[in-house]
Amino acid sequence: MPRKRRLVRSNSQDFEKIERPYGSLPANARDHQAAHHFGIKGMGTRRETSSAILIDTFGRLLFQQRDDNPEISYPGKIGLFGGHREGTETFLECVVREVYEEISYFLSPESFAHLTSYEAADPYGGAVHAEIFIANNVPVDRLVITEGALLMTELKDVVTLEPRFSPSARFAMNAFLNDQRSALNRLRSEYLNR
Numbered sequence: 767m768p769r770k771r772r773l774v775r776s777n778s779q780d781f782e783k784i785e786r787p788y789g790s791l792p793a794n795a796r797d798h799q800a801a802h803h804f805g806i807k808g809m810g811t812r813r814e815t816s817s818a819i820l821i822d823t824f825g826r827l828l829f830q831q832r833d834d835n836p837e838i839s840y841p842g843k844i845g846l847f848g849g850h851r852e853g854t855e856t857f858l859e860c861v862v863r864e865v866y867e868e869i870s871y872f873l874s875p876e877s878f879a880h881l882t883s884y885e886a887a888d889p890y891g892g893a894v895h896a897e898i899f900i901a902n903n904v905p906v907d908r909l910v911i912t913e914g915a916l917l918m919t920e921l922k923d924v925v926t927l928e929p930r931f932s933p934s935a936r937f938a939m940n941a942f943l944n945d946q947r948s949a950l951n952r953l954r955s956e957y958l959n960r
Contacts, residue, residue: 817849821901827918847865871910
């Protein structure tokens with residue numbers, strides 16, 4: 767089935783969004799069929815993900831405004847770009863792949879610096895473990911968002927978005943804001959060591 771495209775407006779910028787045809791989901795998104803649909807390898811297990819705080823070439827933070835679909839986790843919330851680890855890939859390989867799939871722009875592994883680790887109860891049962899990265903100099907005009915919509919914000923406005931963050935995005939932003947200088951220095955260090 768071809769992907770549908772629609773225009774998304776954010777901060778006076780126009781972006782094209784590709785909607786993925788997920789098909790019909792079960793009424794109870796927390797059952798085993800939904801877990802299988804979302805790629806969760808079993809209820810009551812440890813799910814592993816990678817995600818990233820993205821910063822564009824103007825210093826704005828780029829977030830994923832999640833679709834307002836009650837059958838996905840944290841519908842309508844603001845999240846980070848990223849997703850589930852596949853097979854034997856590392857967390858870094860996962861974030862590179864997931865970010866590319868979701869923004870349609872390739873950021874090399876060297877573009878990412880590790881920010882923090884996240885552990886929490888999984889809404890599907892069990893636990894979730896996430897490694898969270900940061901990447902900057904993302905050319906926003908070259909992005910095509912394939913899941914949710916792009917939400918751009920200035921650092922000074924993050925506090926107004928905090929109530930709308932998913933739990934892992936809130937955790938990541940707190941880590942970033944509490945140690946912003948160190949996080950940005952790690953990015954510079956990664957860049958200089960290439």
